[in-house]
Amino acid sequence: MTPSPPSAHPSGISLNHVTKNFGRKQVLTDVTAELPSGRIYGLLGSNGVGKTTLMSLICGHQFRTGGRILIDGIDPVENPMVLQRTCFVHEDQLYNDSFSVRDILAVIPAFYPTWSAETADRLVTRFRLPLDTKSKKLSRGQRSALAITLSLASRAAYTFLDEPYLGLDASSRSILYDELLAEYAAHPRTFIISTHLIDEVADLMEEVVVLEDGVVAVQTDVDEARAACFIVRGREAEVRTLVGDREILTERHLGTILSATVRGAVTPDDRTLAERTHLTIEAASLQEFVAALGLHALDEVARKTEVAS
Numbered sequence: 545m546t547p548s549p550p551s552a553h554p555s556g557i558s559l560n561h562v563t564k565n566f567g568r569k570q571v572l573t574d575v576t577a578e579l580p581s582g583r584i585y586g587l588l589g590s591n592g593v594g595k596t597t598l599m600s601l602i603c604g605h606q607f608r609t610g611g612r613i614l615i616d617g618i619d620p621v622e623n624p625m626v627l628q629r630t631c632f633v634h635e636d637q638l639y640n641d642s643f644s645v646r647d648i649l650a651v652i653p654a655f656y657p658t659w660s661a662e663t664a665d666r667l668v669t670r671f672r673l674p675l676d677t678k679s680k681k682l683s684r685g686q687r688s689a690l691a692i693t694l695s696l697a698s699r700a701a702y703t704f705l706d707e708p709y710l711g712l713d714a715s716s717r718s719i720l721y722d723e724l725l726a727e728y729a730a731h732p733r734t735f736i737i738s739t740h741l742i743d744e745v746a747d748l749m750e751e752v753v754v755l756e757d758g759v760v761a762v763q764t765d766v767d768e769a770r771a772a773c774f775i776v777r778g779r780e781a782e783v784r785t786l787v788g789d790r791e792i793l794t795e796r797h798l799g800t801i802l803s804a805t806v807r808g809a810v811t812p813d814d815r816t817l818a819e820r821t822h823l824t825i826e827a828a829s830l831q832e833f834v835a836a837l838g839l840h841a842l843d844e845v846a847r848k849t850e851v852a853s
Contacts, residue, residue: 555616556580557602562611564597571597573758584728584748587738588834589755595738596634599704603632615702628657631700633691639679645690646675656698664697670719684711692720696727706738721748742831754834761837766830773833774810777803778823786817793836805836
C-alpha cells in the first residue's frame with residue numbers, strides 16, 4: 545500500500561521562497577505558493593521561465609538552490625515516500641534504448657503501488673501504441689502517448705505533465721483530455737500541467753499558476769484569471785481616459801488607434817464610457833492574459849536594464 549502522508553501537515557504542495565540557479569544564471573528567483581491537493585493546476589508562463597525546472601524540484605529530481613519545498617509536509621529530496629506519490633513525465637523522458645514499449649510497461653509498475661494495468665491497457669489501445677517497438681524507434685507523438693499512458697496509469701497522488709501533447713495530432717490530444725478528466729473523476733488526485741496550448745486545455749484546469757521573471761506572477765482559479773484583464777481598442781486619448789491609473793500589460797499602435805491589454809475587471813462605467821466614445825472592449829482569453837504577462841515582464845526587465853546602464 546502507498547504510505548499515508550503525515551496527518552499533522554496540510555495535504556498539498558508548499559513552496560516557500562524557492563530559488564534555483566544553474567551556474568551564474570538564476571532561473572527561479574523567489575517562488576512562493578500553496579497548492580492544495582486534489583485539483584488540476586495549469587503551470588503557465590513563457591518559454592524558459594522555469595516551469596520544467598520547478599516541476600523537477602517539486603518531485604525531488606533536482607536540488608533547489610534555496611527555499612523550502614514540502615509535499616504533504618515532507619521534503620521531496622531523496623525521499624522514497626514522495627517518489628511513490630509523484631509521477632513526473634516530461635519532454636526529454638529517457639528510456640533504455642533496448643526496451644520496447646512492452647518492456648517499459650512491465651517495469652514501471654514496480655515504482656507505483658497505485659499502478660492501474662487496466663488504465664495502461666486502455667490507453668495503449670486508444671493511442672495504438674506499438675508494444676514491440678523499441679523506445680528509440682518511437683516517433684515524437686508515440687513517445688508523448690507512452691508518457692501519458694505511464695503518468696495516468698501510475699495513479700500517483702501528484703501527477704506532473706510537462707507539455708504532454710508534443711507530436712500529438714488533434715484526435716490524440718482529445719484522447720489525452722478525455723482520459724485525464726475520466727481519471728480525475730474516478731480517482732481524484734492532483735494534476736499539474738505545463739502547457740502552451742492554454743485555451744485548448746483551459747476547461748480542464750481549475751487553477752492557474754503563472755510564472756514570470758522567476759516568481760509567481762499570478763495564482764488564481766481559471767474563471768478569475770479569465771476576468772483578470774480585458775482588451776480595449778480605439779483612439780489613444782479615449783483609451784487612456786478609460787484605463788486611468790490601471791496597469792497596461794501590453795499596448796499596440798496602428799496609426800491613431802491604440803489596442804491595450806489592461807489588468808483588472810471591466811466595470812459598468814467602463815462600458816458606458818466605451819459606448820459614448822466609440823471604444824471596443826472585449827474579454828481577453830486566458831492565452832492572451834498569460835502572453836500579456838510575459839511581454840510585460842520582458843518590458844520591465846528591459847526598463848530596469850536601461851536604468852542600470
